[in-house]
Amino acid sequence: MEIQSKQNNGKLIVLFILLIILCQNNLTAQQRDISYVPKPWLARVWVPEIPNDCPFKRSNDFSAIAFLGNHVSYTDADTWYPSWAIDGNMYSGFADGEIGLESTHSSGGVKANTGNAKIEGDDPMHLKISSLGLQYASALPYQGRYPCANLVYNGIWYYGTYGIDFDPNPDNKKYSWAICGPLPGFRISKDYGKTWIPCPYTLDNPLFPESGKNGNFVKMGTPHFVDFGQNLENSPDGYAYLVGHGGANDDPYPRVANNSWIAGDAVYMARVKPSPETINSLDSYEFFAGNDKNGNPVWSHNILDIKPVMEWMHHMGCTNITYDKPLHKYLMCVTDGWPGIENMNSYILESDNVTGPYKLITYMKDFGSQGYFMTIPSKFIARDGKTFWLSYSANFSQDYFGDITKANPVGSRYAWNLQQVQMVDNKQEQALLMKMKTGEPDPIKSDKNIGLRANVVVSSALRDARPMTELHQYFGEGAVDGVVDPESKNKLNEWVSDGETNTAFIRLNWKEPQKISKIWLFDRPDLKNQITSGMLVFSDGSTINVSALPNNGNVTKEITFPEKKATWLAFIIKSVSKTTTNVGLAEIAVFK
The missing domain is CATH 2.115.10.20 (Glycosyl hydrolase domain; family 43)
Structure with a gap:
């Protein structure tokens, strides 16, 4: 099962690279770093x-x-x-x-x-x-x-x-x-x-x-x-x-x-x-x-x-x-x-x-x-x-x-x-019930974050940092679980690649087209591992070049763009810091 998943992931990497080379269609987008303070889940x-x-x-x-x-x-x-x-x-x-x-x-x-x-x-x-x-x-x-x-x-x-x-x-x-x-x-x-x-x-x-x-x-x-x-x-x-x-x-x-x-x-x-x-x-x-x-x-x-x-x-x-x-x-x-x-x-x-x-x-x-x-x-x-x-x-x-x-x-x-x-x-x-209607939940824990209900594929996952599963469908679930731990106490709340640096990727899939206008990218809180550039790719072939992610869990990279529909999106890592050994994400949140 594990060998097969790695073979499939390798094929996907090649397909993504070809897609980028042949079909680049850069979107106009705004990027900024914003502070993030975790909140408990709303009951x-x-x-x-x-x-x-x-x-x-x-x-x-x-x-x-x-x-x-x-x-x-x-x-x-x-x-x-x-x-x-x-x-x-x-x-x-x-x-x-x-x-x-x-x-x-x-x-x-x-x-x-x-x-x-x-x-x-x-x-x-x-x-x-x-x-x-x-x-x-x-x-x-x-x-x-x-x-x-x-x-x-x-x-x-x-x-x-x-x-x-x-x-x-x-x-x-x-x-x-x-x-x-x-x-x-x-x-x-x-x-x-x-x-x-x-x-x-x-x-x-x-x-x-x-x-x-x-x-x-x-x-x-x-x-x-x-x-x-x-x-x-x-x-x-x-x-x-x-x-x-x-x-x-x-x-x-x-x-x-x-x-x-x-x-x-x-x-x-x-x-x-x-x-x-x-x-x-x-x-x-x-x-x-x-x-x-x-x-x-x-x-x-x-x-x-x-x-x-x-x-x-x-x-x-x-x-x-x-x-x-x-x-x-x-x-x-x-x-x-x-x-x-x-x-x-x-x-x-x-x-x-x-x-x-x-x-x-x-x-x-x-x-x-x-x-x-x-x-x-x-x-x-x-x-x-x-x-x-x-x-x-x-x-x-x-x-x-x-x-x-x-x-x-x-x-x-x-x-x-x-x-x-x-x-x-x-x-x-x-x-x-009233609080569910009027309360202010943590954005990444709210229904507005459609990443929580996405199927996830990752290029690889470090065994010690992945969920207790041999099913590749869940290897990246730590990046869409609504949890960012700035102190990185539990790597199960992250996606940690298996020795990858650039060319690592994560892809989110939905069965029906989703309206998307904003994405938050959280780098791993481990200061030795940092993404210095990447690219968002959408199912319609459009792309967004992403600058360096903040190197801790207290700040997220926010990317906003005109609303679009997509059945999947991928984030591909293009470059990393010199000390990076296991690139990944603490969380990727996707908003309508």
Whole structure:
């Protein structure tokens, strides 16, 4: 992948040089150096768009989620459900992608494998993620086998998987993994992933006696452990709770892919006191069987007695629950991703009890815009209980993958994504909405900067200074992330070339023509690396020669010109200072 990207970038350099030589059409432009003072991101409220048939009452305490702007993405893989272990680290499975050069493929049938990862650090923006290797386990009689229920308790790692299938009808191409299979059981590690005891069951003989074959549907689909904090410290009774999603017996209008990895009708629950002896013993589990006449939960050892914790026909899907200790509340994240390859909707609910009733905080239509596997890691809940980090992956299917313009909110991509958010009440929501209209945001963090939603290509990227990805589409994202750090503490907020000086370039692309009249260019804050001249090239062949950029992050080069339309623009470095070894940009902002 890396070799191919360098070859492609080399071809692009040649094309750009030819373009400059053959098609120079200099624009009249004004240039000046202006001071820049960074400002925090303006909080952005995601206004709920709640479907009319939503059966859940609204929360009395919260009305929406505000995104605070801080975000980060790690790896090129999805299916992250971190568990906070007693050693202070988090551990998670991962699937269908890479951590560095180690790759997992969970759709391999008999050769399906899943990854194991260790997550170190307390600051979500600066985590260290290491692969602990892959484990192979056959997906047969299904086609895929993916991570789900993940728990590290008293130093023992319990790792669950589930099976999935494509719809057998070859004409149903608009569905992704339309059939959800069962949880076969758990593999176990007593040394934090160094060695494993294999799962004693298979997908055709699973721990929970369910099947997605022959028109059947599962109820404990893609189950996940409720996050009770570090080492289950906040479990009310010593149990580990599992929450899954599945079909409903009373569905009057069954549809294709209704019980898939990401869609369903209802949420179900089970619990177990975890140990190596109980985790794979069906007799050790209790299943939620409804409430008694006083509203108290009833539990049964018979899975046939299982009843929904909550139900919303054709609107439920992958579900995770986290206990918010400061608020003494349970927060439930649900993604309704039907049909599986289009935009997805996610919503968050709250309850005083793990079994509910749950009340709706927000419904985020088109979150991601194809966001999924949403959860709230308890390790990253702030002391106020209202501020935390959403964990999710996004934009995996062909029409979304690698396309930054699809990111909603900014920073969403195929990876492990973390977004800092805050729950707000109605009064706070209205105040923030007013501030969004009347406030004065940092220009490079505002919607007016269309660079934030551009696809980026760079001539090269220094490995130590690029995002945690092997996908060249993201190598230059540090130059369009809305962040300029004058002290250059974090090179991930820059584009740093790999040993290039002149002829290095960065190109921004949009799918539709954009109106452009102003560009800000920030040189890298590293005083040893300075661009002394460059050229802007636009998709219509016009060019602007650019003089030396200010050699620090407190001043930007502003280039203004008569409004023009372009589907792409490139900045090509023509000359640099004598001390330059890795030319690049701290940021390129493009304004209408």
